[in-house]
Amino acid sequence: MIAQIVTLQVRPGELDGFTAAIAENAAASVATEDGCLQFDVVATAADDHSFVLYERYTDEAALAAHRATDHFARWTRAVGRYVVDGSKVNTVGTVTVHRG
Template sequence: MIALTVSLQVVPGCRDDFLKAIEENAARSFGDEPGCRYFDVVCDLSDDHHFVFHEVYDDEAAVEAHRAAPHFKVWREAAAKYVVPGSQVNTLSRRLFHHS
């Protein structure tokens, strides 16, 4: 399994529009992409404009399929409007343990 962690800051005044856009992207990713196992969106308790996404995919091919999906293009257009430029950090890693 491949984990993708995304950390970003939302432009002040754009939080509601950002949430609509990422909720749609997360739902479509999890619902439409067979290789997407998790797509959690969390908000920092001390900064309601700082978000982290925890995504888990079957493999690197599933990550690439995610990035090629039509809803991802829509998400990237929204992110260009709502995410503070330069604030997004993506980290790909191999998931070693999962407890549920």
């Protein structure tokens, strides 16, 4: 399993566009990609313009397949409009110590 944690800061005035674009990407990922196990989009408690994405894939090949989809391409075209530069992507390994 591969997990990816992404932190994003949404530009002022772009929250509606961002939430529509990321919701489409997340929903399509889970619905159409066999290797996408989970795709959560969560606003932080302190700032409704700050988001964390938590994605889980069966393996590196599934993550690569995700990045080759049409819905991911649409997301990457839109992200620059909605998200402040400096987003962070942390891809974590395959070992799960505890899952609740």
